[in-house]
Amino acid sequence: MKIAPLKKEHFKVWNDLVRATGGSGFMQSWEWGDLKEAEGAKVERLGIFDGGELAAGTLAYRVETTLGVSPLAMPHGPVLPWHDPFKAAACFALLRERLGAIAARTGAPLARLEPFIGVKPEFFGGLLRAPLDLVPTPTLLVDLGADDAGLLARMTQKGRYNVRLAERKGVQVVSTPGDDLTGDFHELFELTCARHKFSGEPVVFFRRLMAALGPAGLARIYLATYQGMPAAAAVAVFFGGRATYLYGGTSPFLRGTMASYAMHWRIMRDARDKGCGCYDLYGAAPTDQPHHPYAKFSAFKARFGGALFTPVGAHDLYFYPQLAKTLVSRLGARSQGAAV
């Protein structure tokens, strides 16, 4: 096996590999890499070839700021043959060595890995649980392997009732892989951010996201309206066997229309029809933490019948020579610094 940078011509074969790898996700897709590059990140695209065939690899993102070099971040990565632990370990050994070389070149003191798997593999032994996750952990996954009646039956009674209530009220849901609903989506997203006192991305980010993922059919914006008024909106990503509810927003003035239920119900059916086996509601509060910031969202999400999945979370691979150099450079700077 050998490791080498991926080139543009690997685009399709790489995406096919990521799609086929259950422990990965859309943040390792070629298109997501393009989006990150458009945002200013440096993207290392590495492939591991076994007899000329692409067997594993990763997209590793990093940025340089006034603070120094960020970790080499691998959300939903690395992409390894998880079904074959021995091969996966061998691939990881190659990858580890190459990441170390990149760290030596860029000064990155650590790599942060976050595959979408439930059990920490043995070959992650030396990696440490990261202080911050790149992807929300745990999350709710809705099994989409059923017809409409089956999906409804798996929802909670309240969820089913609200889906039907929205239909009775005449809530309409439209969607697009293009940019025409981005403004409507963003307006509702902003209202929601303000209501929950968190900061959200600017509209330009969503335009970039749709430009990068929309044309390939990887992302759609959904808009639920009540009597022509925007009531709920979402960005959903469809990649491999999994659809993901990445962003959403609702109007505080039209909550009674249950428009968000109609919207998710539409996303779930679209995802199933596109061949996705599950719908990732992207983050939920642990069941034993009623005061967790996600608790309210989780109560809503749980009505669609999902099951809690707790991935292993982000793990850090430290590059001690780089970390030591960073600290030593500060120790050296200290002698010139004023005493406190």
Place this chain on the structure above:
Amino acid sequence: MGTHRLEVREVPGGRAFYIDGSLQFDSRDEAVYHEALALPALELARARCGRSLDALVLGGGDGLALKRLLAGPVRRAELVDYDPDVLGLARGEFRDFNGGSLDDPRVKVLARDARLHLAGSTDSFDLALADFTFPEDLEGCSLFTRSFFSGLRARLRPGGLFAMNAVSPDRFPAAFWAIYRTLASARLYPRPLRVSIPSFSAHGYGDWGMFLASPRPLKDAELGALTLGAGARLGREAFGAALRLRVSSLERGLPLSVVIKKPGDLLCLINMQEPGRPGGSAMADFADSAAARRLLSGVPGAENLVWPQLSSEWEVRLMGSLRDMDWELFLAELEKSAAALPGLALEEIRLLRQRLPELLAGAVPRADRAWQVFAMLMTVLVFVNMAYPDNAYAKGGYHSSRHSSGGSEMDFNLFIQTTRSPFHDKVFQGAAILDTLHSGGRVRPAQFVRYKAPDTPAGSGEVKEDRLYFALSDDSFVSKAGELFLAPGQQGWLINARPDRFSLLEKFRPEPLFDFYPEQTAIQSALGAIEMHLKAADKALAAYNRWLAWAKPAAPAFAEVRANVNEARNIENLRGSLDLASARLQVASAVPAAPEIPAGWLRLSPGLYLAENSGIVLVNRHGVLFSYPYREGAAAVYEQIPANDWLDSFVTAMLRAKSAQTSPADPMKAVLEGMLDR
């Protein structure tokens, strides 16, 4: 309503209109102002409604904003202005400028108070403009409260537009952003505008501020698609520029801004020219609503962290990472890398190795040198984590904005995200506060003062030495010892303000020259400003303390952290002085009733008046009026106090300051100059 002094002055090539000495419009550039106020709202309403419009104009009795509306698809307009004299001028002298807008058959003119009109009317409108005079008294400020805006919102049809004239965002940032907050709290989603009007700038008013608002949020796309009339000066480009406001205005104004619930809330902010940060040229583009909202949250870069609550969790995890690190490997690498450093560093690394088990258990005293290296490592790891913008669930790091902002300030937002306060400035980052920060970010050396305080025991001869190191405004200071000092006219004279007397000081004489009557409005205004600064200081300190609990031992290696340590200590000191001043000013004192000052007298400084007969009158601490023989032969109406050189100089300085503030066209200017020519 009180009466106001209206003046129409001839200016080369046009006319200028003043109310109470304050410029309302100059015919040469009034189009810049009135088009910015009226046209965007008119065009947006036209685009939203798609039919002819019903419009309401509150204030704006000169008819100039109305003229712009009538040029558009307005089928009915109501103009409500409380001043019949202004309406008279509009129909007379201003007719050439407003094109006779008040007499247009579509217009109904009502000479009425806007508040009462809104309360008593049930009509609804597609478009409303508010063109009020500058809010410099409680009556004027009452037109900027939440209840006023709520009343106005009730008169707007769904999707209706509202445009209003406000205050300068650069000169009165706290007041400007308070109006913004108040509009938002009345669910009139506002977008701010900044307009440069040459005649306003020439009067020192700065760039002017306005708001465009609606009960239905204005979309970026709507603003982007706005087409403005071909004949108008305000084109698309100029409108785009108007939506860009100085970041320094937000930074200075937001921490002190409040929702205006009562008129006094705004008046306090208008009177308080808070010490600001240097102006800077960075602009915030309010055409991009998300970017603007991020700025308004006061937490640039907060997208790094979705919820602040999560930060404590990650602190715990960071400690976990440190415990689980391969320390053998790391220490070996450290020793290798540190070989080139002076012996001390290697010694410290050895010490770190030795004390590591205790350090990881948190049992080592923080003064320990090993702890210092350990803290530096923690700080490095904090920086490494924060350098990646997608950490903590943010899917879009939005790198481009980060790159353009730069600077170390935002780099610490994870721990000190609420530190953006009036105190966050280089002035407060030194080892001691040796400068004072004035409005507009002007830095001046902190003034020393020597004086005999009233509570000094008689005959002790004790002279206090103090430093005026916090400016509540350009003419009001809190000293290190917690005293309030007023600097009337900014002429070098100081008044030590206490609840029972205002003592006039001269820098070469520690003894007070005169004890004036303590003006309660000045005390209340200072107390209001102090209260706001105390709140800002508490917020800043809480955030700093959290951050420094981690980072302080690492300060020797991080200039950013050293500045933070100094700033926290200086804020603590300032807070102490402000607290002391607040307590002193609230001490209950037996203050005699305020003397009745005749309406025609001109106030020169607290307790010092120019009477109608051109006599100088002083009010002493007991509220008794005295004539002062400033000019030979002036009639003494009250008991006369003997003249002395100090008081003479003081009166001259105050007359000079007042004259400088008075317009040449104001008849009072000649009186003041006449006094100075004695």
